[in-house]
Amino acid sequence: MEKKKTLAGRKQPNVIPLPIDATFFFERAVRSLDRCQYDKALKYFRKAAEYEPNNPVNFCNLAGVLSEMGNYGASNEVLRQILEDIDPTMTECYFYLSNNYANMDDFESAERAVLLYLETDTEGHYLAEAEEMIELLSYELGRDIPITFVKSRAGxxxxxxxxxxxxxxxxxxxxxxxxxxxxxxxxxxxxxxxxxxxxxxxxxxxxxxxxxxxxxxxxxxxxxxxxxxxxxxxxxxxxxxxxxxxxxxxxxxxxxxxxxxxxxxxxxxxxxxxxxxxxxxxxxxxxxxxxxxxxxxxxxxxxxxxxxxxxxxxxxxxxxxxxxxxxxxxxxxxxxxSEQTAGVFLSYHYHLPFEEQFRFYEKNRDLFSLSMKNDPLVRSSFFWALRHGDLHTKLQVIQALSAIADQEAEEALRELLLNKEESDYLKRIALFVLRGMGAGEPLEIVLNGVAQMVPAVPYTPGLPVWETEWQTVLELAMQHMRRSYDLLQQFDLETLWVDYLTQLHPSKPRIGKVESWAASLEYLTAKMHRKSVSCEEIALRYGISAATVSRNAKRIDETCGLQRRAEEEDQDRSLGSGILGLL
Incomplete structure (x- = not known):
């Protein structure tokens, strides 16, 4: 009788178990992406995330597919879930958020997200892309994007x-x-x-x-x-x-x-x-x-x-x-x-020679004139800048020439007074410097296109005469201000004094103590230029009472309307701005 084959004796087939886990679904998702089958990829990435709910990479991939499909809002929800619940250290999600917001034309949110990426990400894998994003957002928003810190470039x-x-x-x-x-x-x-x-x-x-x-x-x-x-x-x-x-x-x-x-x-x-x-x-x-x-x-x-x-x-x-x-x-x-190349050695700085001298002038004005006289190249660069520089540079040069105060400096300034193309404001500054240098008469100047001779005293077309005591007030103020005020501030003081006397004409101020008027002029000039001084400080230096300084300053202010002008020009206090309106 034939024996029945038992189950135990039956030959078993070769069976390879197929693990169903996150990797299984991840691999299928990738294959689907390669075939541009985004719906299948999305399904498989969702399954991978279900199997490994604490793995932020699965969720990141899921967000990426949603973004590719144009579902930016859903992608952002997944990215926020990663940052809030799964792995806050996965800071590249901020960059992905920024991309999504940009595609949604929500440029303000994109800006916040990309800045968060720069401020929190330590690796900087998307640093170049983030810079491109900032450039795009800057264009779309019509303003610069303020970058304050880049963590991946710490230090x-x-x-x-x-x-x-x-x-x-x-x-x-x-x-x-x-x-x-x-x-x-x-x-x-x-x-x-x-x-x-x-x-x-x-x-x-x-x-x-x-x-x-x-x-x-x-x-x-x-x-x-x-x-x-x-x-x-x-x-x-x-x-x-x-x-x-x-x-x-x-x-x-x-x-x-x-x-x-x-x-x-x-x-x-x-x-x-x-x-x-x-x-x-x-x-x-x-x-x-x-x-x-x-x-x-x-x-x-x-x-x-x-x-x-x-x-x-x-x-x-x-x-x-x-x-x-x-x-x-x-x-x-x-x-x-030129013929100035012999024996000249240039410095290895990418600026004009006089620019370095400006910095030197600010640090040590006493040695500046000596330095200028010993360096013909720097001297020539100053005169070149006076002819070819912008307004700011020319003002700096005029201030430097006031420190040199030699014959060559005087000739350059006199030449500027006759230049019909130059601004009248700059010419008035040059005239002020020439008088301070003791330049002799005649002083010829072209103002408003008209050539005229002016005296070696403050230029005052509104006054028939310039009285000696007025000049004494001015000279005393300049003597006190020379060390602490720059050329333009001194010029503003003179312009203020001239304007006050002109506005008061035909009346005249009773000078009395010269010190009281000089101190008041310095006090008002300091205030116009936002210098931190008090009536008491200035009064002490001039040997008078603070009440006297305050009283005369009030008279000048009321006549010239300084307070009103200061309020009108508060937003436009550029170089020499103290009383530019008077010019």
Missing amino acids: FFEHDKARQQLEEGRFSEACRNLERIVASHPDFLAARNNLALAYYYMGLFEKAMDTVQEVLNREPGNIHALCNRAIFYQQAGDAERLEEMLELLQKTYPYHSDNLFKLATTMGILGDHEAAYRQFKRLLLSGEDHYDTGLYHYAAVASFNTGRFPEARKLWKQAEKLDAKPEIARFFLNLLD
Whole structure:
């Protein structure tokens, strides 16, 4: 009898179990996406999220498909669910939200979302895309997007701000910011190098050298630190150590453009113009273009300083073409055409020579005149700027010429008085300076297109005479103000005094004590220029009572209507604005 086959004895087939989990649905969702089957992909991503409800990636994929299908509102709901309930650290969701809002034409919400992305995301994977988004939103909203912090560039954003402060001469602020950056990011060597510069500019030489050494301890071949050390040695007059640094730098051949640029400018500052020329030429030949006009200027300076004048001309002509404000290149091209090239060495700064002197003038006015007389290139640049600069620059030049006060300065100012194309306001300032310099009569000036002779006293067409006691008041006020007020503020005081006397004519003020009127004029001028002074302070300096200052100031104010004018012009207090309306 044949035996029955039992179930246990039956041959089992090869069965491969198929796991049904999140990965299973994820893979099918991806295949569906490859075939542009968005409905199926959406279904599979939903299933994947059900199997792994705590995995933010599944929800992110789900939001992405919804966005691709144009369902931006539903996509945003999923993204907010991720940030609020599943994983708040998945900060790239803010960037996805921004994209969705932009597609919905909700640009305000898109702005908030992209800024949140920049402020919270540590990786910065979408940093470039976020910058493009901000550019788009700025265009759509018709305004700039205020970026205050970029977390993925922690320290870099603040570092850029500190660098700007250094360039603007705000050394204490830059120092404090750089110290905070270095404390938070000890390996941020660029910040350490700039901190060394900040210490150096503040006169803290030992701290500057110590900071440079800290950089070199971490990275012995750091080009910026080596260059800074060499410059510090030069300024300290340490010839032996400077020679060692020069030998080292002359053997250094960096390939990174930033390092190459730093080395080139340093060699120029140290006086090795041949080495600077070679390095700048390397940069030009490398095809790097992010230095733009400046690089052509620096290479032209190196060419000039090594006597390669034809090459310098070619490079400055290229800079002139590239620069939206080509005045700098034109100045140096004009210099090449002059006879002032012999023995002249230009500095490696992309500005006109007189601009550096303006900063020097503000810091040390006593040494300014001596510096000007010893540098013919800077002198010529001042006279060039007086002819070709904008109004602000010309005002600065006139103030500088008032400090020089020599025959050449007087001739330049007299020439300006006769220029029919120049503004009458500027001519009145120049006239004021000429009188202060003691320029002799006759003084000829073209005002409102009409040439006329004016006396060497305040120009007063509304007054038949200029009395001696009025001049005494003016001279006393100027004597007290010379150290604490700039040229335009002094000019405003004179204009105020002239206006008061003209408005009062044919009546005349009873002068009595000259000090009381001079003090009142200074007090009103200080107030017009937002200087923090009191009647008591000024009265003390003039040796009179505060009540006297206040009383005369009130008389002048009532006659000239200063309070009313101040209210009308409160929103437009530009250079020389104190009583511009009187001109």
